[in-house]
Amino acid sequence: KFVIKAYRPCERFPRGGKMSQHLDSLKVGDTLEMRGPVGEFEYISEGKFLIEGQECNATRFNMIAGGTGITPVMQIAAEILRHPGDTTQMSLIFACREENDLLLRGVLDEWARLFPEKFKVHYILSDAWPKNWKYSTGFVSEALFKEHLYSSADDVYNLMCGPPIMLDKGCTPNLVALGHDKERIFSF
Secondary structure, three states: OOOOOOOOOOOOOOOOOHHHHHHHHOOOOOOOOOOOOOOOEEEEEOOEEEEOOEEEEOOEEEEEEEHHHHHHHHHHHHHHHHOOOOOOEEEEEEEEEEHHHOOOHHHHHHHHHHOOOOEEEEEEEEEEOOOOOOOEEOOOOHHHHHHHOOOOOOOEEEEEEOOHHHHHHHHHHHHHHOOOOHHHEEEO
8 A cells, every 4th residue: 555645736836746646647456666665774673773784773763754754764663663672762753844744643643652662753844733733833943853852872863854955954954963973864
């Protein structure tokens, strides 16, 4: 099964999302050739992971996702939570434009409820939010990270995936400002 958000043309993005619109146009029974998952990051178990084949360790992960960038960090979280003996802790910040964009929020909230010692999630919306919104609004910031992510330490690794401008202008500079080593920041 796939979860696909079709990005239609709008004022901000006049052409919309080419790939998401193509996927949305497919009918049941159509075929599509895909590959993956592939990448430079592979989670092994109990805080052990590979980056470009090099073994690394962490007891805590900061995870920052923007929009559909939730996909790779969610896969890692699922793998950690699948194994009761894996004590790796995770703190996730999930940023989207509006509440309806928070893909798989029900699953994330359920994980936070079932595994409070291992998994925390905090949401931030940039464009529109309901009146009773109890999470953050605006954009990722140093203050947001300081409040909701683990502090810099040798056992903390930062994983992020989202729009390049969010990662390059918002996430990395704010993590570095809080003392996180660039060598311990990984972008999918």
